[in-house]
Amino acid sequence: MITHKDLKHLQRCVELARIAVEKGDQPFGSVLVSKEGKVLVEDHNHISGGDHTRHPEFALARWAAENMSLEERGKATVYTSGEHCPMCAAAHGLVGLGRIVYASSSKQLVTWLEEMGVPKSRVRSLPIQEVIRDTVVEGPAPEFSREIRELHRRFHEEKS
Numbered sequence: 001m002i003t004h005k006d007l008k009h010l011q012r013c014v015e016l017a018r019i020a021v022e023k024g025d026q027p028f029g030s031v032l033v034s035k036e037g038k039v040l041v042e043d044h045n046h047i048s049g050g051d052h053t054r055h056p057e058f059a060l061a062r063w064a065a066e067n068m069s070l071e072e073r074g075k076a077t078v079y080t081s082g083e084h085c086p087m088c089a090a091a092h093g094l095v096g097l098g099r100i101v102y103a104s105s106s107k108q109l110v111t112w113l114e115e116m117g118v119p120k121s122r123v124r125s126l127p128i129q130e131v132i133r134d135t136v137v138e139g140p141a142p143e144f145s146r147e148i149r150e151l152h153r154r155f156h157e158e159k160s
């Protein structure tokens with residue numbers, strides 16, 4: 001279940017996605033929260049430099065591997081504006097992070113980009129559960145859909 005506290009963290013993820021789009025990066029933002037509810041680290045997409053692996057969920061997984069014990073990682077939650085891509089889902093699983101809460105799903109994103117006429121990504125879109133076993137995954141939170149769709153529209157409009 002997505003709680004009121006979860007929604008607050010998701011709101012921050014959407015803010016980070018907005019910051020990203022303002023810098024010319026794709027609108028994605030993520031926050032890593034400890035078992036105690038403390039925000040440990042946050043990041044947004046950084047692909048405008050040309051490295052298309054610079055996703056925030058991947059950065060958080062690396063941060064967790066360097067800074068947290070395996071036990072702490074397993075009890076932490078990753079909040080994200082858009083569901084993990086397969087690369088980030090794999091990284092999340094490999095470093096042993098816990099619950100994932102996302103504001104919008106990969107399925108929603110695929111639909112939105114199709115509607116906008118954006119060419120399909122070379123990497124297939126897969127639900128997180130098809131990449132990682134045994135992880136609690138919650139989302140989407142429909143209250144953010146409109147805003148996130150608009151950020152993607154803005155990103156693709158500014159690019160073209």
Ligand SMILES: [Zn+2]
Nearest residue numbers: 055085087088
């Ligand atoms: Zn990713």
